[in-house]
Amino acid sequence: MGTLTIKAGGQIANNSAMYGYSGSTDSWEYGGGGIYNKGRVIMEGGTISGNTAYYAAGGVYNRSIFEMSFGEISGNTLTSSHGSINGVLNLLTTSIMPECKFCLSGSASIPKRATSPQNAIYLRQGAVIQLDGPLDNNDFLFAGTLFGYNDNTEQKVIINSAGMSKTEFQTEVNSKFTKSTGITGTLAFADSGEYAYIQD
Numbered sequence: 797m798g799t800l801t802i803k804a805g806g807q808i809a810n811n812s813a814m815y816g817y818s819g820s821t822d823s824w825e826y827g828g829g830g831i832y833n834k835g836r837v838i839m840e841g842g843t844i845s846g847n848t849a850y851y852a853a854g855g856v857y858n859r860s861i862f863e864m865s866f867g868e869i870s871g872n873t874l875t876s877s878h879g880s881i882n883g884v885l886n887l888l889t890t891s892i893m894p895e896c897k898f899c900l901s902g903s904a905s906i907p908k909r910a911t912s913p914q915n916a917i918y919l920r921q922g923a924v925i926q927l928d929g930p931l932d933n934n935d936f937l938f939a940g941t942l943f944g945y946n947d948n949t950e951q952k953v954i955i956n957s958a959g960m961s962k963t964e965f966q967t968e969v970n971s972k973f974t975k976s977t978g979i980t981g982t983l984a985f986a987d988s989g990e991y992a993y994i995q996d
Contacts, residue, residue, distance in 0.1 A: 797835030797860065802867060804841030812848040813857075828857030829872055839864040839904070845871040852918070858898055863928070865902040874913050896922070897955070900936070901929035908937035908974060916976060919953060924991075926955045927965070931972045939976035953983070954992040962989025 802808065808830045829847030831837060833856065844855045845868070854872030856862065898917060909915035917925055919940035938953060954973065956965040966985050969992050975983050981994040 799836040799838065800831070800833075801838045802840065802842045802844075804866065806842030806867075808842070808844045809846040813850070827851055827853030829854045830869075831856045831858075833858045833862055834860050836860060837862045839867045841866040843867060844869045847872045849874055851876045854913075858923075859896055861897060861899070863899040864904040865900075865928075866904060868905040868907070870905070870907050870915060872915075897924045897926045899926040899928050899957075900931060901927070901958070903932045905933045906936055908935045910937055910974070910976070914939055914976065922952075924952055924955050925973075926957050927960075927968065929958045930968060934972045936973045937976060938973060939978055950986075950993040950995055951981075952991045952993045956990050956992075960989070962987070965989050965992075 811829055813827060813829045813832065827849040829849035830844040832853075837856075837858070839862070847854055849857075849872075851874065854874050855869045906917065907915060914937065916937040916939040919925070919938060923940075925938060940953070954969055958965075960968065962985060966989070969983075969985075975994075979994060981996045983992055984995055985992050
């Protein structure tokens with residue numbers, strides 16, 4: 797798979813993805829209006845906005861590695877009345893793509909919208925947010941279909957890859973991220989400070 801780098805001034809706008817890949821029967825696949833990623837995306841600036849998808853992920857459907865340190869993802873839309881994730885980011889991992897993470901640092905901006913359709917980082921089936929460094933913005937919303945947290949097992953949602961202490965990491969997560977009301981369970985932190993997780 798290849799690498800796409802988006803730099804300052806770059807725009808991915810006014811695109812649409814009405815249906816998913818050929819043969820898909822999963823409505824979640826009807827997404828990725830701006831980018832459908834199975835490789836690596838490095839976002840160092842620019843915008844992803846004004847894109848449209850059918851059911852989810854009007855902006856970015858990530859199934860691999862997306863690294864965002866600058867730029868903004870906002871203003872993407874859905875055409876289905878049943879879609880609830882305006883789809884800025886819809887993360888999904890499968891046995892085919894076993895590593896799926898969205899890496900955040902610096903001046904990355906994904907202005908949250910908590911009402912439907914949500915402008916959120918949506919996690920599904922083990923996908924995670926990786927915090928690569930302190931964030932300048934404090935408007936990140938994460939949502940998801942998190943399998944495992946309702947049977948007393950930890951479901952990792954945010955990974956501390958920046959080497960922050962547990963106190964620093966906890967402060968950063970609590971001040972910069974909001975958990976969607978659609979996720980039941982409690983946001984907690986590993987004793988090691990290596991990750992945040994949801995547990996019933």
